[in-house]
Amino acid sequence: MGGIPFIGSTFAVMRDPVGMARKRYAEYGPVAWGWLLGQRTVTVHGPEAAEAVLVDRDKAFASGPAWSYFVGPFFNRGLMLLDFEEHLHHRRIMRQAFTRPRLRAYMDAMAPGVVKGVGAWQVGPGFTMYDHFKRLTLDLAVDVFMGVELDDAERARVNGAFIAAVRAGTAYVRFPVPGLRWHRGLRARRVLEEFFQRQLPAKRRDGGDDLFAALCAAESDDGRRFTDADIVNHMIFALMAAHDTTTITLTSMAYHLARFPEWQERLRDEALALGTDDLAYADLDALTGMDMVMKESMRLVAPVPALPRRVVRDTSILGFHIPAGTTVVVPMLSNHRMADWWPDPDTFDPGRFAPERREDKVHRFAWSPFGGGAHRCVGMYFAGMQVKSIMYRLLRRYRWSVPDGYVMPLDTTSLPSPKDGLPVHLVVA
Numbered sequence: 001m002g003g004i005p006f007i008g009s010t011f012a013v014m015r016d017p018v019g020m021a022r023k024r025y026a027e028y029g030p031v032a033w034g035w036l037l038g039q040r041t042v043t044v045h046g047p048e049a050a051e052a053v054l055v056d057r058d059k060a061f062a063s064g065p066a067w068s069y070f071v072g073p074f075f076n077r078g079l080m081l082l083d084f085e086e087h088l089h090h091r092r093i094m095r096q097a098f099t100r101p102r103l104r105a106y107m108d109a110m111a112p113g114v115v116k117g118v119g120a121w122q123v124g125p126g127f128t129m130y131d132h133f134k135r136l137t138l139d140l141a142v143d144v145f146m147g148v149e150l151d152d153a154e155r156a157r158v159n160g161a162f163i164a165a166v167r168a169g170t171a172y173v174r175f176p177v178p179g180l181r182w183h184r185g186l187r188a189r190r191v192l193e194e195f196f197q198r199q200l201p202a203k204r205r206d207g208g209d210d211l212f213a214a215l216c217a218a219e220s221d222d223g224r225r226f227t228d229a230d231i232v233n234h235m236i237f238a239l240m241a242a243h244d245t246t247t248i249t250l251t252s253m254a255y256h257l258a259r260f261p262e263w264q265e266r267l268r269d270e271a272l273a274l275g276t277d278d279l280a281y282a283d284l285d286a287l288t289g290m291d292m293v294m295k296e297s298m299r300l301v302a303p304v305p306a307l308p309r310r311v312v313r314d315t316s317i318l319g320f321h322i323p324a325g326t327t328v329v330v331p332m333l334s335n336h337r338m339a340d341w342w343p344d345p346d347t348f349d350p351g352r353f354a355p356e357r358r359e360d361k362v363h364r365f366a367w368s369p370f371g372g373g374a375h376r377c378v379g380m381y382f383a384g385m386q387v388k389s390i391m392y393r394l395l396r397r398y399r400w401s402v403p404d405g406y407v408m409p410l411d412t413t414s415l416p417s418p419k420d421g422l423p424v425h426l427v428v429a
């Protein structure tokens with residue numbers, strides 16, 4: 001069962017994750033054994049199994065060793081790579097950087113960068129949305145997280161390093177060969193460490209409203225704080241966690257709004273009705289259409305497509321025995337597209353999240369692009385805030401379209417991204 005040893009269905013899953021998941025769910029049910037990237041793996045399909053693994057009542061599923069296999073050398077000791085007591089300790093401190101007053105301050109800090117960034121876009125055909133979102137979210141993350149100005153060359157160096165570090169996670173050749181993904185990822189990690197270490201003394205000294213300063217100051221209830229090394233590790237991880245995922249969310253929204261112009265108009269009307277260029281934290285709740293489109297876009301393209309865990313003691317999932325040492329994967333991308341839980345799962349229908357429908361309520365893990373349990377995304381509210389600020393500005397300033405029949409070609413070998421950068425025709429609204 002599950003294909004050729006070591007390779008198994010790796011290539012097929014990477015090429016067509018949703019199709020493969022449907023096939024395997026139909027064949028084996030919610031708990032399916034196989035091989036993935038050289039590891040004996042159990043893929044758990046559906047929200048019930050996702051809940052069992054992510055909520056992890058018996059503390060049997062570790063995140064660190066599983067994610068380490070993919071991104072360990074590049075995102076060493078980031079929050080997601082820690083487990084149990086140690087994870088809880090770091091998470092408690094980290095959460096101090098995401099309190100409501102902090103979020104408000106981040107949103108204020110972000111506003112000029114959103115206006116400037118989106119305002120500088122060149123209208124015309126062939127405008128690649130993905131590339132522009134990526135650049136903008138990294139620029140914003142650098143502003144809001146670090147509170148430092150970078151020149152163009154340094155920005156390009158840091159951006160390049162993040163891209164290389166993320167891509168290295170799904171390298172087929174998983175040892176350093178010059179010129180290949182893994183090797184480039186290791187070099188990128190060194191660039192990032194050196195970059196953050198250089199900035200640290202000034203940040204500790206001067207403080208500020210940014211995440212970097214918040215991590216320097218953050219203290220748990222029992223008075224414990226982060227070391228310099230902790231701060232560098234958490235910054236590298238948070239910047240990575242923040243900019244790729246929001247880029248994918250924005251890209252998926254822009255794509256669907258281009259394909260369904262009636263939704264684009266509805267969201268533009270909603271944005272214009274607020275009557276201000278400066279979206280404030282308190283305005284976010286008024287953007288109900290935007291919220292539905294964001295949720296639906298994240299359902300159709302889950303930015304983190306799969307959540308891996310390593311079984312640290314013999315356990316069971318929905319009654320199936322799973323021995324210690326097994327890798328378990330929760331495939332968010334395909335879970336969001338399962339016909340047993342979602343009517344017309346491949347159809348873009350933001351109204352399914354409207355208060356009178358709430359199709360996501362079918363199960364509390366049916367829609368979970370931010371994960372769940374102990375490792376649930378700490379940046380969830382920050383992400384919503386950033387995505388909505390950018391989309392709001394974009395809608396008020398531009399219209400965009402794709403040719404009839406265009407389907408965005410998704411590269412699913414790493415975090416999902418459009419192979420063509422999502423070229424649209426951008427015009428002033």
Ligand code: HEM
Pocket residue numbers: 063079080081091237238241242243245246249303304307308369370371372374375376377378379380382383
């Ligand atoms: C749309 C955007 C985002 C999505 C879809 C997303 C998704 C996720 C998911 C699925 C996890 C859990 C992974 C697991 O359980 O294996 C996670 C964890 C995490 N995310 Fe996000 N994320 C987003 C934005 C952000 C932002 C903006 C930040 C930082 C500001 C952030 C920081 C983190 C951190 C630190 C963790 C680790 C939490 C822990 O292990 O306790 N994320 N994210």
